[in-house]
Amino acid sequence: xxxxxxxxxxxxxxxxxxxxxxxxxxxxxxxxxxxxxxxxxxxxxxxxxxxxxxxxxxxxxxxxxxxxxxxxxxxxxxxxxxxxxxxxxxxxxxxxxxxxxxxxxxxxxxxxxxxxxxxxxxxxxxxxxxxxxxxxxxxxxxxxxxxxxxxxxxxxxxxxxxxxxxxxxxxxxxxxxxxxxxxxxxxxxxxxxxxxxxxxxxxxxxxxxxxxxxxxxxxxxxxxxxxxxxxxxxxxxxxxxxxxxxxxxxxxxxxxxxxxxxxxxxxxxxxxxxxxxxxxxxxxxxxxxxxxxxxxxxxxxxxxxxxxxxxxxxxxxxxxxxxxxxxxxxxxxxxxxxxxxxxxxxxxxxxxxxxxxxxxxxxxxxxxxxxxxxxxxxxxxxxxxxxxxxxxxxxxxxxxxx
Numbered sequence: 001x002x003x004x005x006x007x008x009x010x011x012x013x014x015x016x017x018x019x020x021x022x023x024x025x026x027x028x029x030x031x032x033x034x035x036x037x038x039x040x041x042x043x044x045x046x047x048x049x050x051x052x053x054x055x056x057x058x059x060x061x062x063x064x065x066x067x068x069x070x071x072x073x074x075x076x077x078x079x080x081x082x083x084x085x086x087x088x089x090x091x092x093x094x095x096x097x098x099x100x101x102x103x104x105x106x107x108x109x110x111x112x113x114x115x116x117x118x119x120x121x122x123x124x125x126x127x128x129x130x131x132x133x134x135x136x137x138x139x140x141x142x143x144x145x146x147x148x149x150x151x152x153x154x155x156x157x158x159x160x161x162x163x164x165x166x167x168x169x170x171x172x173x174x175x176x177x178x179x180x181x182x183x184x185x186x187x188x189x190x191x192x193x194x195x196x197x198x199x200x201x202x203x204x205x206x207x208x209x210x211x212x213x214x215x216x217x218x219x220x221x222x223x224x225x226x227x228x229x230x231x232x233x234x235x236x237x238x239x240x241x242x243x244x245x246x247x248x249x250x251x252x253x254x255x256x257x258x259x260x261x262x263x264x265x266x267x268x269x270x271x272x273x274x275x276x277x278x279x280x281x282x283x284x285x286x287x288x289x290x291x292x293x294x295x296x297x298x299x300x301x302x303x304x305x306x307x308x309x310x311x312x313x314x315x316x317x318x319x320x321x322x323x324x325x326x327x328x329x330x331x332x333x334x335x336x337x338x339x340x341x342x343x344x345x346x347x348x349x350x351x352x353x354x355x356x357x358x359x360x361x362x363x364x365x366x367x368x369x370x371x372x373x374x375x376x377x378x379x380x381x382x383x384x385x386x387x388x389x390x391x392x393x394x395x396x397x398x399x400x401x402x
Contacts, residue, residue: 039069040401042138047395050388051373052380055091057393064397065089066136068101078118080106086136092379093154099190101125101136102161115171123188124166126159127181127215128230129259129274135160138399142270142305142315143352144364145395149299149321150259150276154377158236162187162211176220179228183213187234203245207237209252223265230259238285251284270305298325299346313354321346323374330372342389346374360401368393 044064046057055063070084083103089096104122125133134140135151145153152159164185171178189206217228237252256279263272281294299321307313322328323344330344352366373387381387 035071035073037069037071038402040066040137040399041068042066042397042399044144044398045396046393048391048393050391051376051393052091053376053393054093055380057091057380061091063089063091065096068136070101078108078111082106088136090153091377093377094156113172115169115177117169118167120166120168121164123161123163124183124185125161127166127183127213128159128232129215130226130261130263130272132159137401138362138364138397139356139401142272142303142313142354143317143350144366144397145350145368147274147299147301147303147317147319147321148348148375149319149346150274150301152375154375157188157190158234160188162213164211176218178216178218180216181214183211185211187211187236189236202238202247204238204240204247207239209234209236211235217261225262225264227260227262230257230261232257232259240285248286249284251282251286253280253282255280268307270307272303272305273301275300295323296325297321297323311356315350315352317348317350317352319346319348319350321372321374339384340373340387340389342372342374342387343376343384344374345372347371362399362401364395364397364399366395368395 042065043062044054045060045062046054046064047060048057050058052058052061055061066086066088068084068086070082072080072082074080081104084101085098086101087096087098088094100123102123102125104120104124106118106120108116108118110117127133129150131141131146131151135146135156138144162183162185164183166181166183168181169179187209189209211232211234213230213232215228215230217226219226232255234255235252236255238247238250240247240250242248258277260275262274263270276299278297278299279294280297282292299319301317301319303315303317305313305315323330324333327333327344330341333339333344334341347370349369350366352364354362354364356362369392371390373381373389373391376387378384
């Protein structure tokens, strides 16, 4: 076990010490009994000159849509119950089946002008980076697709929510607020996630996958700056059926991640950057899988947004992602696996614009100029030999909220 893995687990455990977290959530717990019901509908159009994203984008694809309904109820002071149902279609990666995105009971133990402390129990949104909590809500982010090296759509369910317990709190200082969340539980695994991770519906199945997340963020009172750290540890377990299974024995993939986040706002400008370090290790499975060594990858992006007016925004983003930080051109992985070298990295320039013509409507467009195919789903691209290293992707999206 590497030093990074050990320190990640130690720091996740120590996340309880400054447990004073995320005051600025989507709701406010009040004494009166209040019931809220909201939702949104999103439709996207993807077209690419090579490689497929969200269906057959090389021919133009409307195979992306999201329909969600969420509700919250405060039955008594300091108590809040909330849940969201989601139907999501994204090419072959997500088939549109109805699922529970989150369903949680929230109780605030302590609430004071200087801070608060509370807990959430159930299927809880995972605290991860700047955007993960509200990644499905188009109105809360500047782009259609978040940086894929850090917020990958193909394995969205792996980072969206977990079944467990979260402690959260917030504490105010002279210049700003420190928010922190500590979550321990089990990842939500299903057949679609299995296909996204493995590339096909394997004979065996993914089993209970324990995980822990700790995020601490500093935010200035004037909303000018925020920065923080996320640490994550997870084990994705697989139960083999033995004979006839690609994986001869049971096994697991242990993943440790650290994300550094920074955002600065000045007048109409906003600069956001995040850096990810990831270490993964394959354990068990038998056969050739027993000889694999731990892998270390990393990713970074810088994003500049300009708010032309309250209704119009523009942004530019540069993203770099590498499956193996010691093999940035992917040639070593290609020699060992026979896969194209460009499967090992992703370099993306993105330009985008957003327009909110009315309070309930949001329209977006963005253009990606890419080199590399790391993160592209094998479900939408079953033949890796047909993937192109250099390609472009154009996306349109319309969202209506109610």
